[in-house]
Amino acid sequence: MEEGHNSDGKENALCGRSLTAASRDGGGRMSAVPLAQRKVEGGKVYSGDGVLGYLEMLEAQAHELGLKQEEKEQQEKKLDRLKARVQELRARRDELQAKVELQEKRLLDKEALVTDPARPSAQTVLEWKVKSIKGMLQVFYLTGISGKLTKQGVCFCISTAYEGTYLDSYYVDLLINPEVKIQRHSVPVFIPLEQIAKKYLQSDIRRFMSVLSDHLNAYVGRRHQADQLEEHFSDRIEGTLQRNSLCNLLVFNYTVSSDSKTFPFNVRLLYGNLCCSLPTEAILSCTPGTLPLLAKMAAAHSNTFRQMALHKAFDSIINAKESQD
Amino acid sequence: MDEVIVEYIRRTVLKIPRDEIMAVLQKWGFLSEAQLQTINFRQTKESISHSVAQLCEESSANIKQAALLDIIYNHIYPNKRAWSVYRMNKTGEETDFFDFRDFKKKFRRQIQSALINVTINFREYEDNAIWIRIAWGTPYTKPNQYKTSYVVYHSQTPYVFISASTLRSNLPLLCQAMVVASNYHDIREMELRSHCLNSLKDIVFKRYSQNFQTNYPLQERNVLTENVDLRINDENSSEKERIHRLNQECFGDGPQPKLDFAQYKLETMFKSDPKWDVLEKKEPFRCLVKFSSPHLLESLKSLAPAGLADAPLSPLLTCIPQKARNYFKIREKKSLHPGNFVALFQLQDSSETQHMPILST
Numbered sequence: 001m002e003e004g005h006n007s008d009g010k011e012n013a014l015c016g017r018s019l020t021a022a023s024r025d026g027g028g029r030m031s032a033v034p035l036a037q038r039k040v041e042g043g044k045v046y047s048g049d050g051v052l053g054y055l056e057m058l059e060a061q062a063h064e065l066g067l068k069q070e071e072k073e074q075q076e077k078k079l080d081r082l083k084a085r086v087q088e089l090r091a092r093r094d095e096l097q098a099k100v101e102l103q104e105k106r107l108l109d110k111e112a113l114v115t116d117p118a119r120p121s122a123q124t125v126l127e128w129k130v131k132s133i134k135g136m137l138q139v140f141y142l143t144g145i146s147g148k149l150t151k152q153g154v155c156f157c158i159s160t161a162y163e164g165t166y167l168d169s170y171y172v173d174l175l176i177n178p179e180v181k182i183q184r185h186s187v188p189v190f191i192p193l194e195q196i197a198k199k200y201l202q203s204d205i206r207r208f209m210s211v212l213s214d215h216l217n218a219y220v221g222r223r224h225q226a227d228q229l230e231e232h233f234s235d236r237i238e239g240t241l242q243r244n245s246l247c248n249l250l251v252f253n254y255t256v257s258s259d260s261k262t263f264p265f266n267v268r269l270l271y272g273n274l275c276c277s278l279p280t281e282a283i284l285s286c287t288p289g290t291l292p293l294l295a296k297m298a299a300a301h302s303n304t305f306r307q308m309a310l311h312k313a314f315d316s317i318i319n320a321k322e323s324q325d
Numbered sequence: 326m327d328e329v330i331v332e333y334i335r336r337t338v339l340k341i342p343r344d345e346i347m348a349v350l351q352k353w354g355f356l357s358e359a360q361l362q363t364i365n366f367r368q369t370k371e372s373i374s375h376s377v378a379q380l381c382e383e384s385s386a387n388i389k390q391a392a393l394l395d396i397i398y399n400h401i402y403p404n405k406r407a408w409s410v411y412r413m414n415k416t417g418e419e420t421d422f423f424d425f426r427d428f429k430k431k432f433r434r435q436i437q438s439a440l441i442n443v444t445i446n447f448r449e450y451e452d453n454a455i456w457i458r459i460a461w462g463t464p465y466t467k468p469n470q471y472k473t474s475y476v477v478y479h480s481q482t483p484y485v486f487i488s489a490s491t492l493r494s495n496l497p498l499l500c501q502a503m504v505v506a507s508n509y510h511d512i513r514e515m516e517l518r519s520h521c522l523n524s525l526k527d528i529v530f531k532r533y534s535q536n537f538q539t540n541y542p543l544q545e546r547n548v549l550t551e552n553v554d555l556r557i558n559d560e561n562s563s564e565k566e567r568i569h570r571l572n573q574e575c576f577g578d579g580p581q582p583k584l585d586f587a588q589y590k591l592e593t594m595f596k597s598d599p600k601w602d603v604l605e606k607k608e609p610f611r612c613l614v615k616f617s618s619p620h621l622l623e624s625l626k627s628l629a630p631a632g633l634a635d636a637p638l639s640p641l642l643t644c645i646p647q648k649a650r651n652y653f654k655i656r657e658k659k660s661l662h663p664g665n666f667v668a669l670f671q672l673q674d675s676s677e678t679q680h681m682p683i684l685s686t
Contacts, residue, residue: 137541171537
């Protein structure tokens, strides 16, 4: 009998039985040990002493360790999974970012296109083209001879001018088939159009247009000079300026003064060349008897009329006279 | 002599509308301002004319003054007379210096060499138009101032406008005088007559607006702008525009010369189905078609837009200003295919022939 142990154990056994009733009855034989001496692990109470108890404890530990390990593994797995997901998301984010950047770049480029003055839009290009063509047509018109193709031929426009002033425009509508013919025109009837056409129209259209243009420009020039003379110097002319349709014969009277006496002059200007706007002859006549005195002046005036435009010539004659006086 | 002249002046004044008598007399310039002030222009025309006649008698008006008044009256109111157009030809190419003094001398000499009893007066206007008034007499009687012919001529042009009035027997003499005085060779009458002298001038001088195609000045396409009410839709707008465009091509944009009539003399065969032998004798059907109007060309221009005719109009109607004629004679053309119902008519014109299709079945 072991009294030492039993004494403790007896006391404890009483207590132990009540306590160990709740605990595992594995071995069936439980020793009553005071509570303070029992090792409580994980809410389980093992009997402290004894190899089995120790083994139990170890087993429990191992079990728990195993559990922990399992948990750990699971957590690691989860962590891996999450890491992978993060990778995935990162990759996706990068992709989208790249797309956005590309889009932005494109937009920037486009904006750059619009704001860049060296690259205009289609609308402005078209407007500029139309404007330049209009300008080109105006230039052609201002050169004097311009034309437009029609269904049956061509319609020429001769725009006349004299010393920088643009005057009337005349049109000639030509038919081309079977031979070149004038269909209709707005040339004045006193211009010898039929003669010019007979000479040049069939053989050389360019020459025809050039000759006709010369005639018209010269006529318009002569008429302009006569108009200017009447407009500015009607007070210096006695009576009226006599002219004809072609303005190739102009007759008028004016007075000259010499030695404080006034003499009437009569001028006959003949324009023999219909393509020229200066007179071929300037015949001055005065009252009979006065010619010897005024011969020099008459000759000078005649020269002036033949060399300068009529209104300018008359202007210089008047002013020269006044300066003489 | 004086009473005749004074009476003539009085009758001329009577022709003028009352409100314009003062202006005409001022243009005439024979009566001074002071004398004109003495006339009461509120009276009846009869009284006014008597006042004027009185003043002219006091001032000893001569035949030249009376003729001048008549020229001025006819220049202001040319549409009271019927004018026809004559065309002169010459073969030479030399430059003609038309001298008005020479012209007057030659003309007068030519007429008076054949008939001494004439009164001839000239007046030149700013547009280079020369008005000639001739009062005709006979070898045995003095010139009758009421039987006058007028000639209007623009220098260096081949066209002469003559209003012969009653005495047509003197026409050859008049034409001859014109030819000689203006250095031409011959003269013939054109088939162009009207009351409106300026329109005749427009036609032969090509002063009316012909629709020339140009690149510059840029021709704005004038769209028919009417009161655009957006609630109204024009179903026929494309057709309207087509008619408008064709009309523009034929007649141009501007005002048309004023003609009174166009006369077409038809001497054509009656065309019908051969089995209905209507005419036993195959003779040309003689027919005269005359279009009259206060303003013929404007009315022709408005035919198509008004829906009364198809556009484009027949070239016989639209060629009037271009060919400068309003008398046409249409004859049958000897067609090469007798079975062909397409009738081609030939316009008789001494200078050219033109074949224009009119009917086709």
